[in-house]
Every structure is written in C-alpha cells, then in structure tokens.
Amino acid sequence: MSKVLIIGAGGVGGVVTHKCAQIPGVFSQICLASRTEAKCKAIAAQIKRRIQTASLDADRPENTIRLIRKFKPDLVINVALPYQDLAIMDACLATGVPYLDTANYEPPNKAKFEYKWQWAYRSRFRKAGLMALLGCGFDPGVTNIFCAYAQKHYFDEIHTVDIMDCNAGSHGKAFATNFNPEINIREITQRGKFWENSRWKETDPLSVHQAFDFPEVGPKEMYLMYHEELESLVKNIKGLRRIRFWMTFGQQYLTHLRVLENVGMTSIKPVMYEGKEVVPLKFLKAVLPEPSSLGKNYTGKTNIGCMIEGIQNRRRRRIYIYNVCDHADCWKEVKAQAISYTTGVPAVIGAMMMLQGKWQAPGVFNVEEFDPDPFMAELSRLGLPWVVKVMRPGQLMVK
Numbered sequence: 001m002s003k004v005l006i007i008g009a010g011g012v013g014g015v016v017t018h019k020c021a022q023i024p025g026v027f028s029q030i031c032l033a034s035r036t037e038a039k040c041k042a043i044a045a046q047i048k049r050r051i052q053t054a055s056l057d058a059d060r061p062e063n064t065i066r067l068i069r070k071f072k073p074d075l076v077i078n079v080a081l082p083y084q085d086l087a088i089m090d091a092c093l094a095t096g097v098p099y100l101d102t103a104n105y106e107p108p109n110k111a112k113f114e115y116k117w118q119w120a121y122r123s124r125f126r127k128a129g130l131m132a133l134l135g136c137g138f139d140p141g142v143t144n145i146f147c148a149y150a151q152k153h154y155f156d157e158i159h160t161v162d163i164m165d166c167n168a169g170s171h172g173k174a175f176a177t178n179f180n181p182e183i184n185i186r187e188i189t190q191r192g193k194f195w196e197n198s199r200w201k202e203t204d205p206l207s208v209h210q211a212f213d214f215p216e217v218g219p220k221e222m223y224l225m226y227h228e229e230l231e232s233l234v235k236n237i238k239g240l241r242r243i244r245f246w247m248t249f250g251q252q253y254l255t256h257l258r259v260l261e262n263v264g265m266t267s268i269k270p271v272m273y274e275g276k277e278v279v280p281l282k283f284l285k286a287v288l289p290e291p292s293s294l295g296k297n298y299t300g301k302t303n304i305g306c307m308i309e310g311i312q313n314r315r316r317r318r319i320y321i322y323n324v325c326d327h328a329d330c331w332k333e334v335k336a337q338a339i340s341y342t343t344g345v346p347a348v349i350g351a352m353m354m355l356q357g358k359w360q361a362p363g364v365f366n367v368e369e370f371d372p373d374p375f376m377a378e379l380s381r382l383g384l385p386w387v388v389k390v391m392r393p394g395q396l397m398v399k
C-alpha cells in the first residue's frame, strides 16, 4: 500500500493516473499535480476513486519539495516534460523520495537530449539510499526491457538491434504530434545517429529510410533517427556491434513538418514579435492539438518492437519482440490514444516494481539494468501483450 505523486497532467499523466487507480492494492493514495490544476481535476473526474490534485510548477524544486512534504508520497512519477527532470530529482533528493520518469533531461534552450545530466546524480542517489529509474515508458522503456529479456532468454551474445516504432493510426487531423509537440518536433528534426563498430555514425535528418512489413499493421516506410535508449543500451548490452532506431511517418506528416521547418516555425531561437520575445516552436505547440485531445476519434494500431540478432550456443539467431496496441481500445479503457497508453502503462509497471521491492537498489538506473521477467509478466497483464517471433532466415529482414 503506497502513496504516489504523479507530476504532469498531459496525455501520459492521464493514463498513469487511470492505471494507478485500477490497482488500489499497490497505489493506495494518488495525487496528480501539474502546472494547470484544471487538467488534473478533469482527469480525476473521469475516475471513480478519489484522486487528490494540486497546482505545481515543477521547474522550481522548492515547489515540489513543499508538495512532497505535504502529501508524503512513497514515489514520484514524473510525466511532465524533460525540462523538469533535474528539478524534480533535486526535490526527491531533498525529501528522501524515490523517482521515476519516461524521458531524459533536455536543456530548454538547446535541442539535445543525453543521459549525462541525470547519470551525474548517481552518487547522490546512492549515498541517500534512494532509487531513480530513468526512461520507463515504451521507447525508451519497454524497448530496453525487450533487449534485456532477449539477452537473458535467447542469446549468449547480442550483435545487432533494430528498434522499430510504427504508429499506423489515424487521428483525422491534418497535422498533430502524439506526444508533447515541442519535445516531439525537437527530437524528429535532429540529425540521425546510430552505433556501429564501436562508434557513433551520423546521418542527415530522416535521410535514411526503408519499408518494413509490420505485423497486424502492414508495410510502412520507417526512418532512421537518434533516440535516447540507444545511449544506455550501448553501455548495458554487452557485445553489441550495431544498434539503430527507426520510426514510421506518413507523407502528410513529413510534408507539414518540412514546410514548418522551411518557414522557421520549428526553431527554438527566440524572435521579437510586437515587442515580445517568442520562441517559434513554443508558439507552434500552442496552436497544435494537445496529445491528450487526440484519443476520441483515433483509429488504427501501433506496433513497437525490437529485431535482435546474435549468437546462442554458437549458432546465429534472430528474434523479433513487439507489442501491438489499438488506439480505440485505449480510448475505451482510459480515455487516451495508444502513444500515451504505451508510455503510461510501463511507467506504472516500473512504479510497481519499485514499490513492491522487485526492482530495488540505491542509485540512478536505466530499466535494462534490472531483471526483465517480473516487468514482462505485468506488461501482458496490464494491457500491453507482447510477442516473441523466432525468425526464419530471410523472413522480415531489416536492411
């Protein structure tokens, strides 16, 4: 029986709150806090159990410290934005409360995400006897755990990993992002990067692509991108020779993105407008649909998984582990679309692992550093069933 403080009342925060509320045996009291308390109240109103709400600007640790001292949670789940990660970790250290998030820190004025800022908290969390679990969404998160599961049960040595994220859903809008538009567009417009033969290689943004026939979804064009789980997996999966990340995009999405880039709307450099400083990307976020508003009419499925190749008992083998999630089913269950759902459910499972002592150690960790089995068992039980396919030679190859 534990008290949990959830920070961030967006698309993901809604799913986390619904799912925690479904498991009263673990999450006995829930407080949802966010910059706009009305959004917390709107989520709380969808749920039969009592959810406490609070107004919180988590950019300043003293605000979060005050709320933690009042509510006294056993764990903080941070599903606000990556900009708040360090301030919330500081508040957790100051109050002696464990921490969990789904996206690594980014400085607001530089579109760059790296674990170095959060890994630098390792000794402080270790000395305080506290645990911080990083990147416990789907990707990063479940994709890392798929790799750890493959390493434990299918391979003596993993040589290559291709993480493939496909959203074949349709929300009916001309252009929208499935999670926070600002963070999403910063990520997609970066240069591509992958790890091969012990070094990072870069590519022009979205310049490398190929078609892949996703189970239950069909053939889609997927684009090579840099994604944050590559950084920790390169360190934690031994013997890795290459790891890449791919995401699918439709032509309509890419055309809109190209136009927005060409006219300067994706820039994070402030411009003067009528005597005020405006960041074009922040302004764009303000006019785009909120991710939490997309769910109602969303149809179609996501398929996110890992194609993994390596050696077992001196023989080469290749397996494909993936989950398929249906947008409309997510809406029925928790009033969300599948991208929020596939992020929020793993965050709740990570929280269960910590609160039940199944994953427990002082310090700052990525999810693949723990035993994947109890997490994988809960993943199927809590709405994200997964499939392991042992591939035949030539079947569903990633070039």
Ligand SMILES: NC(=O)c1ccc[n+]([C@@H]2O[C@H](COP(=O)([O-])OP(=O)(O)OC[C@H]3O[C@@H](n4cnc5c(N)ncnc54)[C@H](OP(=O)(O)O)[C@@H]3O)[C@@H](O)[C@H]2O)c1
Residues within 6 Å of the ligand: 007, 008, 009, 010, 011, 012, 013, 033, 034, 035, 036, 039, 056, 057, 058, 059, 079, 080, 081, 082, 084, 102, 103, 135, 136, 137, 138, 139, 140, 141, 178, 179, 180, 181, 183, 290, 291, 292, 339, 340, 342, 343
């Ligand atoms: N690992 C994965 O698989 C994965 C996938 C998708 C998303 N994510 C991560 O999940 C997080 C949430 O995404 P989302 O789609 O839910 O985004 P979202 O819908 O934009 O929600 C973000 C929420 O955080 C709140 N917030 C922003 N700044 C805050 C602050 N200073 N203090 C308190 N609350 C603040 C926002 O408040 P307002 O409503 O007032 O703006 C909003 O309610 C992001 O970090 C995203 O990168 C991870």
